[in-house]
Amino acid sequence: MADTDWRSEEAYSGLKTADAAELAWEWLRRDRDYQEDYKRLSRRQRSSAAAGEFRRKWGLSFSC
Secondary structure (H helix, E strand, O other), X not given: OOOOOOOOOHHHHHHHXXXXXXXXXXXXXXXXXXXXXXXXXXXXXXXXXXXXXXXXXXXXXXXX
C-alpha cells in the first residue's frame, strides 16, 4: 500500500462496497502507533495476555 497514490480513485475502488469492519481495518492498518504495537507483539513471544492486551487496546475482535 505504500506505493499507492492516495489521490487515485482506482486505488480505492474496492472500498466503495466495503462494510464498516473493512473500512475500520483500512484505517487501522495505516495507523503508525498500531503498526509499532503490532511489530512489538510480533517480535516477542506471543502470550495470550499480550495478545489480549493488544486486542483490547485496538478494539479488535476476531471471529470466523
